[in-house]
Amino acid sequence: MNVLLFGSGGREHALAWKLRESQLVEELYCAPGNVGIAQVAECIPADLADPRAMLEVAQQVKAPLTLVGPELPLVAGVVDEFERAGLTIIGPPRASAQLEGSKAFAKRFMERHRIPTARFEVAEDFEAAVHALDAFGPQVVIKADGLAAGKGVALAATHEEAVASLDAMMRQKTLGPAGERVVMEERLAGEEISFIILTDGKSVAPLAPSQDHKAAFDGDLGPNTGGMGAYSDDSIISPRLQEQILRTIVGPTLSGLAAEALPYHGFLYFGLMLTAEGPKVLEYNVRLGDPETQPTLMRMRTDLVELLQALAEGRLGGLPVHWSPNPSVCVVLASKGYPGKPDTGKAITGFDVAESLGGVKVFHAGTVFDDGRLLTAGGRVLDVTATAENLPAAIERVYAAAGKIHFEGMHYRRDIGAKGLRRLRPGGSAPSLGTNPRGAHL
Numbered sequence: 191m192n193v194l195l196f197g198s199g200g201r202e203h204a205l206a207w208k209l210r211e212s213q214l215v216e217e218l219y220c221a222p223g224n225v226g227i228a229q230v231a232e233c234i235p236a237d238l239a240d241p242r243a244m245l246e247v248a249q250q251v252k253a254p255l256t257l258v259g260p261e262l263p264l265v266a267g268v269v270d271e272f273e274r275a276g277l278t279i280i281g282p283p284r285a286s287a288q289l290e291g292s293k294a295f296a297k298r299f300m301e302r303h304r305i306p307t308a309r310f311e312v313a314e315d316f317e318a319a320v321h322a323l324d325a326f327g328p329q330v331v332i333k334a335d336g337l338a339a340g341k342g343v344a345l346a347a348t349h350e351e352a353v354a355s356l357d358a359m360m361r362q363k364t365l366g367p368a369g370e371r372v373v374m375e376e377r378l379a380g381e382e383i384s385f386i387i388l389t390d391g392k393s394v395a396p397l398a399p400s401q402d403h404k405a406a407f408d409g410d411l412g413p414n415t416g417g418m419g420a421y422s423d424d425s426i427i428s429p430r431l432q433e434q435i436l437r438t439i440v441g442p443t444l445s446g447l448a449a450e451a452l453p454y455h456g457f458l459y460f461g462l463m464l465t466a467e468g469p470k471v472l473e474y475n476v477r478l479g480d481p482e483t484q485p486t487l488m489r490m491r492t493d494l495v496e497l498l499q500a501l502a503e504g505r506l507g508g509l510p511v512h513w514s515p516n517p518s519v520c521v522v523l524a525s526k527g528y529p530g531k532p533d534t535g536k537a538i539t540g541f542d543v544a545e546s547l548g549g550v551k552v553f554h555a556g557t558v559f560d561d562g563r564l565l566t567a568g569g570r571v572l573d574v575t576a577t578a579e580n581l582p583a584a585i586e587r588v589y590a591a592a593g594k595i596h597f598e599g600m601h602y603r604r605d606i607g608a609k610g611l612r613r614l615r616p617g618g619s620a621p622s623l624g625t626n627p628r629g630a631h632l
């Protein structure tokens with residue numbers, strides 16, 4: 191069978207790598223793809239903001255199965271477009287993708303279905319927003335309603351900071367239309383985890399749990415980023431906690447979608463805060479996380495195409511998903527300047543040496559090939575990912591590989607997986623680090 195994948199980041203490179211492993215795949219296509227994906231798939235140009243053009247790509251390559259990596263095309267309605275044409279695509283239709291496309295929609299949805307989440311207010315204009323701040327302490331979280339590529343959330347420390355963020359979003363419109371409406375919410379304390387499921391709206395296949403590292407610097411300091419690394423290890427979620435998440439969050443979300451006649455099939459990501467009162471939803475994403483996908487897929491033993499086919503045919507419920515018991519860790523190598531404007535065009539050395547180490551795979555996130563040389567081309571450049579028989583060994587391995595790679599201005603966090611190590615200590619559950627103390631996005 192021919193398979194088509196949309197996207198161009200490290201997440202999609204990991205997906206392409208996993209899809210390529212499948213015996214069921216004949217031709218693998220990716221649009222637009224990247225340097226790493228081009229080694230395992232045929233890359234085709236595509237505009238991911240244009241569902242019609244994406245449909246034309248699928249028709250051109252005759253792909254009976256299409257998978258979408260990023261959120262933008264899902265929110266723009268690519269699934270609706272494919273379904274009208276009778277083509278199978280994995281992902282939610284536009285109406286259901288609002289769970290990610292509008293934070294106000296998501297919060298009101300959670301309120302309607304009594305899904306645990308931070309207390310909130312929605313405001314449509316600056317004056318109303320400033321007025322609504324009174325309902326919160328100075329430590330309020332301000333979120334642009336629409337898609338903002340990870341730049342739409344400000345964790346204010348003072349009333350003045352909160353007002354400045356509202357002013358930037360609502361009056362200066364620094365995020366464009368995405369910031370015209372805002373959600374303000376209570377600041378939650380606790381440890382953050384990523385819980386991702388594959389679902390057809392009825393059955394649920396949870397993926398192995400993972401934990402992202404949002405802040406730019408070690409110890410969860412500095413500005414928030416798209417993600418500086420992630421690891422996947424069964425110890426992140428105890429069976430009891432998983433049961434609680436399924437019962438109090440996943441179940442009510444799926445029954446809420448069904449009750450509102452919002453069809454859903456595809457990946458659904460729950461960004462969770464483990465608070466003293468139990469797990470609460472920070473946000474939904476209607477797709478896989480980047481970089482959580484990289485270490486998670488490294489542990490997946492089930493054929494991904496078989497799984498997606500079962501999903502498309504409504505057979506997900508009967509299919510066991512197998513995972514390697516071995517943990518995996520992904521470290522993002524970032525450019526100087528990231529998460530601000532990155533320096534690009536720097537020569538990358540040591541890639542092959544890093545990849546030749548056993549148990550290591552290096553995914554491309556922002557690179558180009560130029561005249562036979564591999565150059566940096568974005569903020570997040572490479573995602574070094576490694577697996578080993580236990581977490582300390584996986585961490586050692588991933589940093590040994592990262593140490594082989596070099597480009598001017600390269601920076602990366604040295605503490606990816608450290609929360610997992612603390613959990614492994616006798617009597618150790620990971621301490622509540624709280625959220626990033628200085629992590630305003632704006």
Ligand SMILES: Nc1ncnc2c1ncn2[C@@H]1O[C@H](COP(=O)(O)OP(=O)(O)O)[C@@H](O)[C@H]1O
Pocket residue numbers: 308331333340341342343345375376377378379382404414461472473625626
């Ligand atoms: N209510 C909250 N309390 C504390 N931290 C929060 C809260 N909401 C969001 N955050 C922090 O901000 C980050 C980004 O928020 P999120 O809702 O995931 O938006 P996005 O991923 O679209 O930027 C989260 O990963 C979390 O670290």
Ligand SMILES: [Mg+2]
Pocket residue numbers: 461473
């Ligand atoms: Mg998020």
